[in-house]
Amino acid sequence: MKILMVCLGNICRSPLAEGIMRSKLNEDFFVDSAGTGDWHVGQLPDKRSIAIAKSYGIDISMQRARQFQVEDFDIFDRIFVMDASNLKNVLVLAQTDEHRKKVRLILNEKDVPDPYYGGDEGFANVFRMLDEATDEFVKTLNLK
Ligand code: 4NP
Numbered sequence: 001m002k003i004l005m006v007c008l009g010n011i012c013r014s015p016l017a018e019g020i021m022r023s024k025l026n027e028d029f030f031v032d033s034a035g036t037g038d039w040h041v042g043q044l045p046d047k048r049s050i051a052i053a054k055s056y057g058i059d060i061s062m063q064r065a066r067q068f069q070v071e072d073f074d075i076f077d078r079i080f081v082m083d084a085s086n087l088k089n090v091l092v093l094a095q096t097d098e099h100r101k102k103v104r105l106i107l108n109e110k111d112v113p114d115p116y117y118g119g120d121e122g123f124a125n126v127f128r129m130l131d132e133a134t135d136e137f138v139k140t141l142n143l144k
Pocket of ligand 1: 009100
């Protein structure tokens with residue numbers, strides 16, 4: 001199964017979502033992330049995301065930002081977006097119902113708030129939200 005995490009810049013939220021999700025799954029799963037915007041393409045995750053992940057034993061420093069592409073709809077089985085704005089930006093690119101059906105808000109009804117302009121506690125909050133959301137998703141997989 002292939003899972004894609006999507007936010008705006010692919011430097012704060014979705015790199016964390018990718019790292020946390022990967023830490024809970026085995027090699028049968030492919031986990032990646034992307035941003036709807038292109039400003040940060042090629043960059044490392046924000047140092048605050050790298051730091052909060054590291055404090056939980058997760059290394060995300062090998063990740064590099066990339067932009068979401070239409071081809072991702074065919075490559076990935078599930079596309080988790082962080083907020084309603086990401087949802088809109090991804091869905092506008094969907095070409096079929098099959099594409100649209102793959103896309104979910106990771107917290108179902110709530111947004112994962114963009115921590116970019118805030119302080120470190122925003123990143124800790126995002127980590128907790130994503131840790132819970134990924135736990136919920138992993139439970140639905142019924143892994144042994
Ligand atoms: P992210 O956070 O979408 O969680 O990666 C952001 C990072 C950068 C910008 C916006 C959000 N920006 O506008 O540059």
